[in-house]
Amino acid sequence: MDTAISLNKVTHTYQANTPFAQNAIDNVTLQISKGSFTTIIGHTGSGKSTLVQHINALLKPTEGHLEVLGRVIDPNTTNKNLKAFRKHVGMVFQFPEKQLFEETVLKDIMFGPKNYGVNDGEAKKSAFNAMELVGLDKALADKSPFDLSGGQMRRVAIAGVLAMNPEILILDEPTAGLDPRGHQEIMDLARYLNKNKQMTIVLITHQMDDVIDYATNVIVMDKGKVVKVGSPAQVFSDPKWVYGMQLDLPSSAEFAQQLKKAGVNIGQLPLTIDALADRIVRLVGKGDTK
Template structure:
């Protein structure tokens, strides 16, 4: 398996060596394959954001090591060479539009490449390509980003990350606060970047429907530890365990579970709308056959 990222027995302690020391990660080992779409889920405070901040070395392990695109990061790694490394790992934080600051859309998107020493002409070309990638019309280039809709502002923020042409893209709750249309557009963009541009996507989310619709690998965290990894079907196979982890089922499975609780013989829970529709059609057809 070609791995983009691996964690080897990583522990991260906030305020280490003080009376307030707190382990946010505890002996975490994990492999994220190259060109995969991985969802990281867990209740609030389970360690998801701390985990992903190690991938672009915003945080360094207190113990253990993280290997990303061949570079090893430990507690002893100096910051000297990390700037160039971070160019390959793009990170979109929750509500990224709050970080917009330039007077025009194009200048905001150009900021990242220019910060890494790219010429004005090349930065502008990278920004225009990124705008096209996220579906922003070129006519918006000279507008103020603050005159755009919420969904458009988020696209500008994401374009600013993509203009640096990262190999890995981390999305930390990328659809928070968006309406259903904006939500789907952002998630479809992530899928496009994964499928067409072969980008390794890491999604931190509370949206279980996004997990089943987009992710090929799911990582479940609890109290700073990884408690389960697998496909969405494997993760959601045991509803009791999911609820124990303070998580929700995908909406289709949640609906089907209510049918099960009322005595309907659903069998294996459907995880997507299409699976739910197929299951209900089968039950209706079976009921019709019984009536005959």
């Protein structure tokens, strides 16, 4: 599989060359494949957001370099031509609805394409396509985004990024503050974009169930360093290590751990609800619950 994102010994130091200098990410080397669904996990302050802000050059390395879709970014990279580059790397921040500002939903979604020089007709077409992708009724186009529900506002903000047709979509805790239904809708949208539009997804999340349910690849960060890369099954295979990283297990694995403590021979740790249910049915059928 081709590589979409490659980091080579990337370090980012905040307040460099001062007594307050601090490495937010430290000597990070990793690759993310095109078309993958990659989650980045780690406790608060581990460097996740700083890392992803390098992928569309919102931040530039203090040391090292990265290559994104063939574009090399290093400490000497200037802002010239980065605007065109950023069109291909969409970024959805936490609570993106706070960045809405236009008087109508349609104008807000059109803003991105128009900012990149697309004419009104094409920008409107892209905006309506993006509204359809995120499940927004076209009847909302002329409404103020501030009259919508929180979940709808979140989708307007995401549609504004998708209207630029990015090849890579970065989602920084995109479901924060949403109810379970809104959470499910946003995550299913990310899966659809990955599977049906071949979009490379990079997701920062504290929801371990989302890692299990959606990710093909997991990056674990701690103190600015990448400490593990692998499949969800590989990352969660050692509960003691997971807890040591100040992370949670997926809910099914957490429940299985409680069963083990109660003396139930659960066997290999089940990571999904279906796997847990199947394991319990088998144990009950065998009468092997002690």
